[in-house]
Amino acid sequence: MTQNVDAIVVGGGIHGCSTTLHLCLAGLKPVLIEKDYAGRHASGVNAGGVRQLARHIPEIPLSIRSMGIWEKISDLLDDDCSFESYGQVLVAENEEELAVCRARVAELNALGFTHEELIDGAELRRLVPAVAETCPGGVVSRRDGAANPAQTTTAFRRKAQQLGATVREGVAATNIRYSDGLWYVDVGSESFAAPVLVNAAGAWAGKIAAALGEPVPVETVAPMLMITSRVPHFIDPVVILRGRKLSFKQFSNGTVLIGGGHLATPYQDRNETVLDWKSLAISARTVFELFPVMRSATIVRAWAGIEAKMKDDIPVFGPSSRHKGLYHQFGFSLHGFQLGPGAGAVMAELIVNGGTQTRISDLGIDRFHPTTL
Amino acid sequence: MFKRSEQDKRPPVQIFVDGVAVAAREGDTVSAALLASSCDARRSTAVSGAPRLPYCMMGVCFDCLVTIDGVGNRQGCLVPVAEGMQVEIQKGKREIGR
Amino acid sequence: MTVAPKREDYDVVVIGAGPAGLAAAATSAEAGLSTLLLDENVGPGGQVFRAISSTPVTDRNQLGADYWVGADLVRSLRASSAEVIHRATVWSLDRNLDIAVSVGGASAFVKAKRMILATGALERPFPIPGWTLPGVMTAGAAQTMLKSSALVPDGRTVIAGQGPLLWLLAAQILRLGGRIDRILDTTERGNYFAALPHALAFVTSPYFAKGLSMMREVKAKVQVVSGITELSASGDGQLASVSYVAGGKRETIPADLLLLHQGVVPNVNLAMSAGIEHRWDDLQLCWSPVLDASGNSSVAGIAIAGDGAGIGGANAAVVRGRIAARAAVEALVPAAAAKLAPMATLRSELAKAERGRVFLDTLFRPSPQFRIPTGDTIVCRCEEVTAKDVLDSVAIGATGPNQLKAYRRTGMGPCQGRLCGLTVTELMAQARNKTPQEIGYYRLRAPVKPITLAELAAVPKSGADVKAVVRG
Numbered sequence: 001m002t003q004n005v006d007a008i009v010v011g012g013g014i015h016g017c018s019t020t021l022h023l024c025l026a027g028l029k030p031v032l033i034e035k036d037y038a039g040r041h042a043s044g045v046n047a048g049g050v051r052q053l054a055r056h057i058p059e060i061p062l063s064i065r066s067m068g069i070w071e072k073i074s075d076l077l078d079d080d081c082s083f084e085s086y087g088q089v090l091v092a093e094n095e096e097e098l099a100v101c102r103a104r105v106a107e108l109n110a111l112g113f114t115h116e117e118l119i120d121g122a123e124l125r126r127l128v129p130a131v132a133e134t135c136p137g138g139v140v141s142r143r144d145g146a147a148n149p150a151q152t153t154t155a156f157r158r159k160a161q162q163l164g165a166t167v168r169e170g171v172a173a174t175n176i177r178y179s180d181g182l183w184y185v186d187v188g189s190e191s192f193a194a195p196v197l198v199n200a201a202g203a204w205a206g207k208i209a210a211a212l213g214e215p216v217p218v219e220t221v222a223p224m225l226m227i228t229s230r231v232p233h234f235i236d237p238v239v240i241l242r243g244r245k246l247s248f249k250q251f252s253n254g255t256v257l258i259g260g261g262h263l264a265t266p267y268q269d270r271n272e273t274v275l276d277w278k279s280l281a282i283s284a285r286t287v288f289e290l291f292p293v294m295r296s297a298t299i300v301r302a303w304a305g306i307e308a309k310m311k312d313d314i315p316v317f318g319p320s321s322r323h324k325g326l327y328h329q330f331g332f333s334l335h336g337f338q339l340g341p342g343a344g345a346v347m348a349e350l351i352v353n354g355g356t357q358t359r360i361s362d363l364g365i366d367r368f369h370p371t372t373l
Numbered sequence: 374m375f376k377r378s379e380q381d382k383r384p385p386v387q388i389f390v391d392g393v394a395v396a397a398r399e400g401d402t403v404s405a406a407l408l409a410s411s412c413d414a415r416r417s418t419a420v421s422g423a424p425r426l427p428y429c430m431m432g433v434c435f436d437c438l439v440t441i442d443g444v445g446n447r448q449g450c451l452v453p454v455a456e457g458m459q460v461e462i463q464k465g466k467r468e469i470g471r
Numbered sequence: 472m473t474v475a476p477k478r479e480d481y482d483v484v485v486i487g488a489g490p491a492g493l494a495a496a497a498t499s500a501e502a503g504l505s506t507l508l509l510d511e512n513v514g515p516g517g518q519v520f521r522a523i524s525s526t527p528v529t530d531r532n533q534l535g536a537d538y539w540v541g542a543d544l545v546r547s548l549r550a551s552s553a554e555v556i557h558r559a560t561v562w563s564l565d566r567n568l569d570i571a572v573s574v575g576g577a578s579a580f581v582k583a584k585r586m587i588l589a590t591g592a593l594e595r596p597f598p599i600p601g602w603t604l605p606g607v608m609t610a611g612a613a614q615t616m617l618k619s620s621a622l623v624p625d626g627r628t629v630i631a632g633q634g635p636l637l638w639l640l641a642a643q644i645l646r647l648g649g650r651i652d653r654i655l656d657t658t659e660r661g662n663y664f665a666a667l668p669h670a671l672a673f674v675t676s677p678y679f680a681k682g683l684s685m686m687r688e689v690k691a692k693v694q695v696v697s698g699i700t701e702l703s704a705s706g707d708g709q710l711a712s713v714s715y716v717a718g719g720k721r722e723t724i725p726a727d728l729l730l731l732h733q734g735v736v737p738n739v740n741l742a743m744s745a746g747i748e749h750r751w752d753d754l755q756l757c758w759s760p761v762l763d764a765s766g767n768s769s770v771a772g773i774a775i776a777g778d779g780a781g782i783g784g785a786n787a788a789v790v791r792g793r794i795a796a797r798a799a800v801e802a803l804v805p806a807a808a809a810k811l812a813p814m815a816t817l818r819s820e821l822a823k824a825e826r827g828r829v830f831l832d833t834l835f836r837p838s839p840q841f842r843i844p845t846g847d848t849i850v851c852r853c854e855e856v857t858a859k860d861v862l863d864s865v866a867i868g869a870t871g872p873n874q875l876k877a878y879r880r881t882g883m884g885p886c887q888g889r890l891c892g893l894t895v896t897e898l899m900a901q902a903r904n905k906t907p908q909e910i911g912y913y914r915l916r917a918p919v920k921p922i923t924l925a926e927l928a929a930v931p932k933s934g935a936d937v938k939a940v941v942r943g
Contacts, residue, residue, distance in 0.1 A: 037870060044877070150877030158868045169870075229446060229885055229921060230419040253880070254419065272746055274565045275917060277580070277930065284927035295928075298446050298921035300885055303914075374606065374728050378621035378647045381527040398620065400525050402513070405620045415605050415708070420855045424708045426605035428852070428890075430612035431518060432511055432920075433593045433738070435853065435885040436603075444576075446885070446921065450615075451558070453513050 005031045005166065007196035007351060008185050010173045010208065012036075013043035014149070014337060015329045016200035017156035018344025021076075024163035026352045031192050032157070032165055033185065035172035036271065039153030041202055042307035043337065047225055047247055047259040048149045049238055050338045052115045053088040053141035054104075056314055058362035059339065060113055065358045066342025067115075067143055073341065079155035081147040084252065086236035088144035089119075089127050091135050091290070097242040101139045115141050130234050132290045138242065146238050146249050149337055156340070173201075176208065183325060196351050198327045203268055203306045205316075205330030209365070213322055216368050217311035218331050222266040222273040222304035223259065224280055228297040230254030246286045256297065258283050261334055264304035273304040309333045317343060317363040319350060321371040327351060328365050375409050388458040390414070395460075403449035403460055404430060404437040416463045438463055475579045476572070477554060481507045483799050484570060484583035485553075486561050486741065489517015490785045491777025492589030493544040494792030499587075500551035502800040502807040507581065508548070509559040509572055515545045517591050517777075518611065519785045522619035533646040534618065535639070537681070537785070544789065563917035564588075564745045566770045571930075573922055578930050585772050585799040588742050589792060592735035592778035595757070595837065596894050597632065598844040600703035602731065603852055606710025610732035614640045623649025626727030629713045631655035631702055634734045634835045635682060641689040653724060654689065655715050656697040657733065659838045669830035676827030677786075696722075702841065704729050733837040737779045740887060743915040746770055751908040754832050755782055756842065757893060758912055764818070765798035766791055774798060782832075786824040793817055843897050850898065851891040853884020858898060865902045872896060872913045885921055888913045 007023050009016045012034025020032040034040070050070050052063045074080045092098035105118045119127070120137045127140060161167050171188040176197070178184070183197035199208045206218040231254050239248040245260035262279035266272075280302060287294050310316065310331040320326035329347055332339060342358070349356040383398040390412050397406035404427040407414035415424040416438060427437035430450045437449040440461035449460075483499040485492045488510035496508040516523035520541025528534055548555065556574060563571035568583045594609045601607065610630060616622040623644050628651050630641055637654075644651055666673075673679055689695070701716035704726075714723040736757035739749060748769035749758040759781040766774040774795040777788035794817045800808045844850060844858040856879045861869075864878035872888075872895050875881050881895055882888035888895070892913055900910040 037874060039874075039877070148877065150874070154868060154874065154877050228924065270746075272566075274567060275563070277563060277571055277917075277927075281927050281930045284924050287924060288928040295923070295925045296445055297924045298885075299918055299924060299927055300921045301883070301887070301916050302918065303916045374624065374626050375616060375622040376625035376649075378528065378623060380529055381621040382529075383527050398527070400513070400522070400527070401620050405616050405622060408616065409620065409622050418855065420853075423603065423855065424605050425603060427608065428603075428612065429594065429609050430615040431593065433886060433889045438885070444923070451511060451513075451560075 002184065002191040002193050005029050005192055005194045007198060008033065008183055008192050008194045009198040009200055010185070011199070011201035011205065012038035012157060012169060013041065013200060013202050014039070014153045014156060014340030015043070015332070015343055016198065017153055017160060018340045019198055019200060019329060019347045020165045021156050021160035021163065022344040022348035023351065024160055024165050026348050028352070030165050031194070032160065032167045033171070033173040033187050034169045037169045038157035039150050040271070042305035043153045043202070043340070044150040045225070045303055045305035046149050046337050047249065047257055048146045048337065049088065049247065049249070050083060050145045050147055051088050051141065051238065051335070052338070053139065053144055054090055054240065055335065057111065058314055061359040062317070062339055062342050062346065062363070064115070065346065066339050069341035069345060070147070070338070071143070076341070077155040077159045079151065081152040081155055083145060083147040085143060085145035087127065087140050087142040088238040088240065089124065090139040090240050090242055091124065091128070091131060092138045092242045093135050095136055098137050101137070101242060105139060115143065117142065127237055128235060128239055130291050130293050131239070132292070140237070144238065176211070178323060196325050196327065198329055198347065200329040202330060203266070203308045205328070206308055209316070209328060212320070212326065214320060214365055214369055216316055216331065216365060218308050220266050220268050220306060221309045221334070222264040222306050223261050223334050224264045224275055224302060224304045225257060225259040226280055226283070226299050226302035227258070228256040229300050231256060231297050234293055241286070244286050246283055248287065248291070256294065258287055266304070266306045268306055271306070273306065275302055275304060307332070307334065307336070315339070315363055316365045317360055318365065321364070321366045321369040321373065324373065377409060386454050386456050388454050388460055390460045391462055397454040401454050403439060403441060403452050403454055403458070406454050407449065407460070414462060417465055419465055422465055474556070475574050475577065476507055476556065476581050478505070478581070480582050481505045481584070482803055483507070483585050483587065483796070484509065484581060485587045485589060487517060487589035487591055487777070488512070488515040488555070488557070489589060489591045489777060490519060490541070490544060490788040491591070491792035492517065492587070493548050494789045495587045495589060495776055495796040496553040496555070497544070497548040497551045498793050498796035498811060499799060500553035502804065502810055504800060504803060504807070506553040508553050508555045509561055510555070510557050511560050513557055515548065515555070515557070516541050518615070520544070521615055526618050527621040528618065528647065534643060560920050561741060562920050562922055564741055566746050568772050571917070573926060576926060578922065578926055580930070583772070584803055586774065587792070587795045587799065588773060588775045588779055589777045590738045590741050590779045592782060593738045593889060594732060595734050595736045596890050597731040597733050597841060598848055598850055598894050599841065600848045601705050601710070603849050604704050604706050604710045605708070606706065606727055607704050607729045607731065610637055610640045610730045613730050614643065617643055617647060621647065623647045624728050625650050627652050627725055628728045628730065629653050629655060629724065629726045630730045631657060631699065631713070631715070632732040633658040633837070634732060635678065635831065636735070637732045638682065638685045638689055640730070640732070641693065642685045645689065645692055651693045652726070654693050654695045655699045655702065656695060657699045657702065657838060657841055658697065658835060660698055662834050662836055666830050666834035669833055673827035673830035678827050678831065700840070733841055734835055735778065735782055736893060737781060738889070739779070740889060740915050740919045742768065742775055742779065743912070744917050744919050745773060747773060747775070749912070751906065752781065754829070756836065766795035767798065783825050783828060787821060790817055790821040790824050794821065842894065843901055844894065850894050851881040851884065853886050853890070854880040856881045861895060861898055862902055865899060870903070871899060871911050873911070875899070882913045887915060887919065
């Protein structure tokens, strides 16, 4: 028997969960379908960076919208998500890199964005005392921070469920089809029908879009992370580098997360990744050079989450260019976690109101397919 | 807690635990030498500071973590003693920035 | 001293120098395959033959004839061409058979055509109130010290639990002049009846006579209390007393040392981190790898031998090691397999060695109250998470061990779940009314043992990395 709902959301990452929750808040009855469990892949195992810093300009408005939600995340979810706001700092390792930073901040200021702030060596060392003496400055985004990704994604799912969302975990959405103004999806022995379908299936979303006639240039990647055992507190903000692949964050429990985008080999069909230790060693060498205090820390675990990366590194977000009632929300290209809360809110506005005040026009799938609607 | 059997004829080895000389035998692991000695070898955990001694002695429980010759978080049950070895009992998150 | 592997590629890499690994490496090398044996300990032997080449316990009767069997295995290995590295910690293995190993503070990468994992067993977690107190250890820990350093308990000592190793240890401690004040036998009375149908296989197995005589030897000297239904340790920063209930009556006795044991379970961390499929074993109450008759796992090229393949004991481990090695030889150089014992012979030896196992597993199946703790009893020793913490997380939506990490950092400390994984699975299964198989286990990832950032930073650069530097 087919169950009729108001919207079908495919994918239980932070985006699918956030959209489901915001649809509930708007009074709709959505169903969320996740083939594994909420937060199983990139959303649950990413670095947890809540970052407006160093974003592509087309997604800055969405990021700013999201930041406002992050700052009141407990009110929304009844869970603090371990969100901490100690800022994020982009470190320039030399004068050339600092010049690039200066130009970037000037460009943002000209566009009216003020969240990024150029800092000199003295301010850098005030914010990040452990950084090597040779670094001349950088950029800070002071409201940025970090959260626990698995906790956050789970909290979105839990709250959505409390507000009446139907959640199906452990069974894939199959046989997606459109008929007489309704989207139909099979979930194991069940079927759901709704006027709205949201494709938030992460690394699996590209296949869904392609099957519905909207192929996009996307690949599956698995950025690697590693974490140390608990060490004494020595750093507050999240640190990223201008010139090398490194991000760096110490949590309140003392563990230090080291990331930056070196890639593992994904085996998407098996939900598996094979780590590349020689690339992780590059991250280790970078930390070794920039944070001498970390040299004797021990690495206790490394992992990688499977996600979708667009060729242009910009997400696909908004209505389909071909089908009524279909919306895409994927391809966040290694920087989707912070956008999750805001993207869910905006997606709900698109679905319920048919539009949004947040500027998202450069993110649509119509950049690949001129709209035929 | 433990005593040595009289048949043990292995040569002595001297190690230092927090600067104090401790008699061990060649072939002892650091953890075995600590448990055979009279010194208070209890580390404190990084989470709550609770006292711990080695539990499994086979490299799986990590309750034997000690600092050996300046390197923190070594598994004392897997490292054999050596003459003059400096062992420090770890208190809390004592790993870096010492 | 320990040195890095001599080559980057081997036909066969064996991990673990216990009974299975010693036999597998010797067999593989004997057939002419380039063979590397990596082992974490100072010398060969694994747990059962620990310190076989170096033990200060020179009176052979004290450790028993079963122990000295290990010396023959070591002799065979040393007579072979296998390269052996001790104090070598394998910290990563993946499905491409790429191995990362730390030797003497430096890491090296080697690649194998075939792998034989012989990482053995570890003692089942025994999560009772107070089990993290200094002065509470595993029986295996005491046996390790006894074998490798001739150390025996000399304070007020209580041994609690069940299983063959417990009685062997007690006998060995007494033979070496150590002190045992009391033995608390936790074997469930009902298990004797459950095990009865399997008794015939057991009485005709080699364990039977040995087991009986050892129990007699111990019971002549130590007070044994059986039918223990509750057990706890207490003390302020140090064990002071052990409390137990037997036959409905509670007793508390002062103690300096409490040795716990309720059997052994496969040490699955390395195998699971390589992506090898495991299933819940309802009889042995643990995860065991899914293997074919030659020990081949779900990952092509990786076989598992010994207790890591499912608990079978030392004799079975030796044969499993030979079977896995023979299968590797057959796969790589079929002609060379002719030198080795035929597979049919090995399989019948294995059947013989495994006889009586079902009886032991049934008789010594640990009681639920000693596997599935309640209240403030610590489940995860590393992150100090209690049973109540786990159940509270289940109540607000944690569905399995991996989801639990988001609520409580269970399994995320340095032991990577070795001391809490089974407890968490069974606890969550009970709370959610699911089977352990449905609940699942932690996803384990490398490094399976922590390495320092400095050691990782110092690994040899890859070709691409070097090129990137050259291009500036």
